Amino acid sequence: MSVLLGTEEVAYWHSGDSIRWTISQEFGKDFFKWMGPTPRLNIMNPDHIKGIFSKIYDFEKSTPNPLVVLIANGLTNHEGEKWATHRKIINPAFHLEKLKLMLPACYLSCDEMVKRWEKLISTEESVELNAWPDLQNLTCDVISRTAFGSSYEEGKRIFELQIEQVELAIQYMQTIYIPGWRFVPTKMNRRMKHLTEEVHSLLRRIISRRDKSIRAEEAATADLLGLLLESNMKEQHENRGNKYTGMSIQDVIEECKLFYFAGQETTSILLVWTVILLSTHPQWQDRAREEVLQVFGRDGKPDLDGLNRLKIVTMILYEVMRLYPPVTMINRFNRKEMKLGKLTIPAGVELSVPILLVHHDKEHWGEDAKEFKPERFSEGISKATRNQVVYLPFGWGPRICIGMNFALIEAKMAMAMILQRFSFGLSPSYAHAPTAFLTLHPQHGAQIILRRAE
Numbered sequence: 001m002s003v004l005l006g007t008e009e010v011a012y013w014h015s016g017d018s019i020r021w022t023i024s025q026e027f028g029k030d031f032f033k034w035m036g037p038t039p040r041l042n043i044m045n046p047d048h049i050k051g052i053f054s055k056i057y058d059f060e061k062s063t064p065n066p067l068v069v070l071i072a073n074g075l076t077n078h079e080g081e082k083w084a085t086h087r088k089i090i091n092p093a094f095h096l097e098k099l100k101l102m103l104p105a106c107y108l109s110c111d112e113m114v115k116r117w118e119k120l121i122s123t124e125e126s127v128e129l130n131a132w133p134d135l136q137n138l139t140c141d142v143i144s145r146t147a148f149g150s151s152y153e154e155g156k157r158i159f160e161l162q163i164e165q166v167e168l169a170i171q172y173m174q175t176i177y178i179p180g181w182r183f184v185p186t187k188m189n190r191r192m193k194h195l196t197e198e199v200h201s202l203l204r205r206i207i208s209r210r211d212k213s214i215r216a217e218e219a220a221t222a223d224l225l226g227l228l229l230e231s232n233m234k235e236q237h238e239n240r241g242n243k244y245t246g247m248s249i250q251d252v253i254e255e256c257k258l259f260y261f262a263g264q265e266t267t268s269i270l271l272v273w274t275v276i277l278l279s280t281h282p283q284w285q286d287r288a289r290e291e292v293l294q295v296f297g298r299d300g301k302p303d304l305d306g307l308n309r310l311k312i313v314t315m316i317l318y319e320v321m322r323l324y325p326p327v328t329m330i331n332r333f334n335r336k337e338m339k340l341g342k343l344t345i346p347a348g349v350e351l352s353v354p355i356l357l358v359h360h361d362k363e364h365w366g367e368d369a370k371e372f373k374p375e376r377f378s379e380g381i382s383k384a385t386r387n388q389v390v391y392l393p394f395g396w397g398p399r400i401c402i403g404m405n406f407a408l409i410e411a412k413m414a415m416a417m418i419l420q421r422f423s424f425g426l427s428p429s430y431a432h433a434p435t436a437f438l439t440l441h442p443q444h445g446a447q448i449i450l451r452r453a454e
């Protein structure tokens with residue numbers, strides 16, 4: 001069930017629901033028994049959060065929903081040695097110097113979107129538009145180009161199929177769970193099976209073509225898939241004879257699907273809340289534009305060096321993700337009894353870190369916790385958090401989001417190119433309804449009034 005999270009609703013959720021338990025040793029094990037057969041505990045204490053995210057082999061990812069696994073069974077779902085091997089193979093593809101190679105692809109996608117917007121206002125002083133679908137389309141385009149390079153069109157098709165899969169998965173999750181039901185050949189299950197097969201066959205084709213060209217040393221690699229395959233070959237070569245010697249083709253397919261699943265929606269959400277918050281805080285919009293124009297000028301093409309110098313834009317993005325974290329909750333599970341500070345957590349407890357609530361907690365962020373104040377981050381994240389683990393839009397610790405730098409570069413590039421050309425404010429038809437279902441998105445879209453920047 002989705003939860004509405006306007007300011008009022010957050011407050012209600014905060015106090016009126018059992019979600020904001022603070023735990024203490026005195027509850028002991030009885031507390032968990034009282035909670036029923038699948039005990040679930042919310043963790044809001046920064047030291048406990050740090051403990052959970054540091055001990056990645058003791059606190060595992062919670063058993064994933066079978067349908068999420070069906071859509072993308074990659075790094076996010078792996079544990080132990082398999083996770084460590086995959087993370088090691090995938091990591092190099094996300095290094096900054098590799099991301100630099102993907103910048104032209106990212107620029108191309110942003111350029112297409114701003115050109116479309118420019119066309120819309122070519123004969124008008126201002127236009128109303130819902131920025132949400134355009135921003136979703138943008139991040140889909142960016143991931144298709146940066147993940148698959150020359151196979152971009154096939155990549156986009158995969159993405160369309162995945163959107164339908166996610167829609168079906170959501171419908172499925174909203175029905176009563178009957179074990180084994182997904183194997184019954186209902187219309188929905190048959191469609192899901194068909195979509196899965198089509199995604200796999202498209203990916204298999206792209207991967208085998210690329211694999212051949214890498215082995216034949218035909219082209220230098222500048223996309224995620226190529227970098228992944230190269231790194232995988234290296235791992236297989238160096239670790240022959242070990243239990244996990246790199247990834248199989250099936251593994252690579254799953255990781256590619258995950259790039260879309262984990263990276264597209266989340267980044268478009270960061271962008272859409274940034275557009276909405278800059279619409280309601282025009283003074284910050286002006287400051288951000290001033291900075292962008294100073295660094296790149298009116299027509300300059302954003303490069304990595306310049307993007308890294310955008311201090312105001314970075315502060316804004318951090319504050320947007322504090323108030324509207326795209327991922328609102330992270331869950332973990334412990335198979336054996338574990339110590340967390342002074343707490344003893346019995347085996348089999350589901351632990352939830354409610355990112356949204358931690359980010360809104362007055363204890364950590366002050367009385368103005370619910371206000372948009374990018375200046376909190378003027379001296380970076382560690383100063384804003386006083387070195388506590390209370391800011392985790394990308395998670396924390398060894399399992400921190402592998403695509404964090406990718407997402408931040410993409411968001412800075414998109415915002416820089418939008419701010420260079422346009423100014424924008426909220427349309428009267430905008431209805432504020434942040435909705436948390438898997439991710440925290442604006443339920444009714446982001447209607448803005450777009451003008452040429454002065």
Ligand code: HEM
Pocket residue numbers: 061075076077087258259260262263264266267270325326327330331392393394395396398399400401402403404406407
């Ligand atoms: C604003 C954008 C993004 C946000 C807010 C975000 C958020 C997160 C969070 C909170 C986690 C940690 C989950 C956990 O600990 O259980 C995570 C993990 C992950 N993210 Fe992201 N993400 C974003 C963009 C991306 C992008 C662009 C990609 C890839 C292209 C990506 C790929 C992944 C992967 C593969 C993992 C699993 C890492 C592991 O388990 O080792 N994410 N992300």
